[in-house]
Amino acid sequence: MVTRTVDLRSDTVTKPTEAMRAAMASAEVDDDVLKYDPTALRLETEMAKIMGKEAALFVPSGTMGNLISVLVHCEIRGSEVILGDNSHIHIYENGGIATIGGVHPRTVRNNGDGTMDLDLIEAAIRDPRGEIVFPTTRLICLENSHANCGGRCLSVEYTDRVGDLAKKHGLKLHIDGARIFNASVALGVPVDRLVQAADSVSVCLSKGLGAPVGSVIVGSRAFINKARRLRKTLGGGMRQVGILCAAALVAIQENIVKLEGDHENAKFLADGLNKIKGLQVESHLIETNIIFVDIKDSTITGEKLSKILEEHGILVLPESSSRIRIVLHHQISATDTQYTLSCFQQAMAGAITNENGV
Numbered sequence: 001m002v003t004r005t006v007d008l009r010s011d012t013v014t015k016p017t018e019a020m021r022a023a024m025a026s027a028e029v030d031d032d033v034l035k036y037d038p039t040a041l042r043l044e045t046e047m048a049k050i051m052g053k054e055a056a057l058f059v060p061s062g063t064m065g066n067l068i069s070v071l072v073h074c075e076i077r078g079s080e081v082i083l084g085d086n087s088h089i090h091i092y093e094n095g096g097i098a099t100i101g102g103v104h105p106r107t108v109r110n111n112g113d114g115t116m117d118l119d120l121i122e123a124a125i126r127d128p129r130g131e132i133v134f135p136t137t138r139l140i141c142l143e144n145s146h147a148n149c150g151g152r153c154l155s156v157e158y159t160d161r162v163g164d165l166a167k168k169h170g171l172k173l174h175i176d177g178a179r180i181f182n183a184s185v186a187l188g189v190p191v192d193r194l195v196q197a198a199d200s201v202s203v204c205l206s207k208g209l210g211a212p213v214g215s216v217i218v219g220s221r222a223f224i225n226k227a228r229r230l231r232k233t234l235g236g237g238m239r240q241v242g243i244l245c246a247a248a249l250v251a252i253q254e255n256i257v258k259l260e261g262d263h264e265n266a267k268f269l270a271d272g273l274n275k276i277k278g279l280q281v282e283s284h285l286i287e288t289n290i291i292f293v294d295i296k297d298s299t300i301t302g303e304k305l306s307k308i309l310e311e312h313g314i315l316v317l318p319e320s321s322s323r324i325r326i327v328l329h330h331q332i333s334a335t336d337t338q339y340t341l342s343c344f345q346q347a348m349a350g351a352i353t354n355e356n357g358v
């Protein structure tokens with residue numbers, strides 16, 4: 001019988017804390033589509049200040065935050081966006097920028113650390129002299145931290161250089177900052193400085209920060225005015241949304257300081273997992289809260305290992321037949337990570353033994 005559950009499937013699985021639930025229950029609310037919800041306005045003001053931008057807008061999800069941002073920057077038909085071939089926007093957002101927005105994606109190879117080479121970005125920018133056949137490049141998108149690259153962080157120097165490149169060519173820069181606070185904490189760089197070069201940032205409240213729902217996009221006042229209109233068009237205008245924003249305000253207050261602990265737990269777990277026979281983790285590359293575990297024993301698949309772990313209450317996500325993903329968050333303690341490690345040890349020992357018929 002499972003006596004304990006350690007949910008490492010994602011940092012989106014956190015449950016609202018008692019403080020969040022209390023704040024939600026007593027939140028002052030009004031109609032946010034009419035811009036009267038005081039708690040939504042408070043969250044937006046606070047987020048704009050933290051991120052060093054003029055204005056902010058609460059949106060239902062990170063996907064909608066990215067979609068709105070890309071569409072505002074690419075409002076003219078025939079626009080093209082340069083983005084990483086391993087980026088969340090390109091891989092996991094249903095191609096919305098193309099199917100809904102009519103924006104053409106031009107991918108550049110993501111390196112293992114989440115960067116794209118600057119010379120490759122520059123080479124991908126369309127020559128305006130070819131406008132009779134080329135779409136017009138209007139935007140570059142970065143992702144920080146980079147989820148599919150194992151939560152690696154883009155440095156402030158790199159981000160500034162991409163910003164300079166964008167400026168040089170008259171382009172805008174958007175950052176998918178679903179986990180920008182993880183990156184800021186890991187790099188030891190204030191978040192407003194980290195995103196200084198960006199024209200817009202989409203920040204998830206419901207990932208590392210641990211709020212139950214929502215994202216915030218930040219940018220100039222003119223950008224946010226257009227974003228607000230587009231949010232309504234997409235059906236993301238909500239009424240007494242202060243109930244959700246109240247939980248997010250608690251998350252900002254209480255959970256940013258916990259991210260460093262999540263990263264320490266991730267490092268501890270990654271180092272331990274890498275020592276288990278049959279598993280490989282590039283633990284020296286762990287910077288934030290995401291771990292990819294490669295299974296080097298051909299007798300066990302990601303699905304099978306996940307099933308065995310589930311019997312011990314450890315929930316992980318199989319990524320492929322030979323890889324599983326683990327994500328740390330504020331509701332996983334140091335003891336949970338130790339327990340997880342011992343379950344992995346038992347699971348691998350048991351699986352290998354069984355397969356050998358011992």
Ligand SMILES: Cc1ncc(COP(=O)(O)O)c(C=O)c1O
Binds near residue numbers: 062145146147176215
């Ligand atoms: C890097 C990144 N960007 C955007 C998103 C989209 O967020 P949502 O699931 O809230 O739409 C995610 C979700 O996992 C993500 O990891």
